[in-house]
Amino acid sequence: MKLTNKVALITGATGGIGLAAAKLFVGEGARVMLADIDQAALEAAVAELGAEQAASVVVDVTQPEQAERAVASTVEHFGQLDIYVANAGIVGPIQSIEDCPVEAFDKVLAVNVRGVWLGIKYAMPAMRRQGGGSIVITSSGAGVQGMPNMSPYNTSKHAVIGTMRCAAKEGAADNIRVNTVNPGPVATRMIESIESGFDKDNTDQVREAFTAGVPMGRYGTPEEVAKLMLFLASDDSSYCTGGVYMVDGGNAA
Numbered sequence: 001m002k003l004t005n006k007v008a009l010i011t012g013a014t015g016g017i018g019l020a021a022a023k024l025f026v027g028e029g030a031r032v033m034l035a036d037i038d039q040a041a042l043e044a045a046v047a048e049l050g051a052e053q054a055a056s057v058v059v060d061v062t063q064p065e066q067a068e069r070a071v072a073s074t075v076e077h078f079g080q081l082d083i084y085v086a087n088a089g090i091v092g093p094i095q096s097i098e099d100c101p102v103e104a105f106d107k108v109l110a111v112n113v114r115g116v117w118l119g120i121k122y123a124m125p126a127m128r129r130q131g132g133g134s135i136v137i138t139s140s141g142a143g144v145q146g147m148p149n150m151s152p153y154n155t156s157k158h159a160v161i162g163t164m165r166c167a168a169k170e171g172a173a174d175n176i177r178v179n180t181v182n183p184g185p186v187a188t189r190m191i192e193s194i195e196s197g198f199d200k201d202n203t204d205q206v207r208e209a210f211t212a213g214v215p216m217g218r219y220g221t222p223e224e225v226a227k228l229m230l231f232l233a234s235d236d237s238s239y240c241t242g243g244v245y246m247v248d249g250g251n252a253a
């Protein structure tokens with residue numbers, strides 16, 4: 001049990017990776033506040049995880065008062081906040097920079113960058129008050145390499161590495177650790193929407209091309225990403241901060 005007596009707040013908690021992390025964390029003894037925009041999915045997830053170990057809060061991470069409320073609700077409900085997983089994200093259109101609407105750029109940056117920044121802004125004071133914590137941001141392979149036709153997403157996932165590095169230095173003296181996990185392609189709804197964005201009539205071929213490009217020759221599973229999140233969330237990573245951690249089958253190598 002690596003997370004006994006720990007409390008985690010996870011955003012994007014009803015999605016593929018977020019829910020896998022919530023399940024793994026609960027299995028390791030944590031109590032978890034699930035945050036997402038999808039209320040029905042939140043209720044189903046809490047029912048599955050059990051009301052003693054899990055609770056939920058409906059949050060649009062782009063909204064400051066909602067991001068602040070998510071942290072406050074976690075502390076009110078569970079008494080503390082040890083782990084913040086800034087995981088909510090969207091892809092946006094699959095288009096070249098030239099064709100991508102400006103509004104689409106702003107929308108992706110709002111969720112994937114502003115949303116992460118806001119979460120950290122409100123989680124850090126709570127962690128400082130209790131003597132430390134761990135913040136895990138879901139960046140991406142798209143945070144360390146170019147991804148043609150995904151420019152808003154590509155930009156956003158690089159940007160949060162900057163946010164992470166800044167927060168890591170601001171939090172280190174108070175034992176607040178901040179790191180990113182950088183998944184390669186992982187089998188969730190998000191990768192399905194990317195596949196159909198590239199060619200909605202031939203998603204099988206797109207998937208074959210994507211997996212052929214991964215040295216390990218397959219997509220990752222949400223559980224494989226969650227295990228890296230667990231390491232960074234737990235005291236096993238007590239000297240790890242400011243790091244970019246790939247979980248990508250060798251994709252970025």
Ligand code: NAD
Nearest residue numbers: 012014015016017037060061088089140183185186188190
């Ligand atoms: P997913 O679509 O299954 O989950 C994303 C979740 O974020 C959903 O539950 C959605 O409701 C939530 N969300 C979206 N906008 C929100 C908002 N404004 N406020 C609160 N919640 C919001 O996708 P996933 O693959 O589980 O993605 C999780 C994270 O992993 C994302 O940050 C994504 O960019 C990142 N990632 C995914 C992959 C992949 O291949 N699946 C690869 C690298 C990184």
